[in-house]
Amino acid sequence: MKMQVQVVTRAIEYLSNGRPTPTVAGVLCFLDADWPLVGGSFAISGIFVEWPKKTYARLTQPGSLDQTLTDTWHRELADAFPRA
Secondary structure: OHHHHHHHHHHHHHHOOOOOOOOOOEEEEOOOOOOOOOOOOEEEOOEEEEOHHHHHHHHOOOOOOOHHHHHHHHHHHHHHOOOO
């Protein structure tokens, strides 16, 4: 996971051209894990380990980039990392 985060971070640095950049974070999301009622999610070396609702909440938080810039980054990263 750390290597994947590094690869995406390097791609963003290469493509940035002075523009504001998105934050890169690794997330391991477990679908059918038996999580405790209170807490349960944690991070190890900057990689978040959590369940789907927690990941959804993380992904839908407002960020520092406006929608136009977010859409641009989405397209550029999709081009940089095409589907296998």
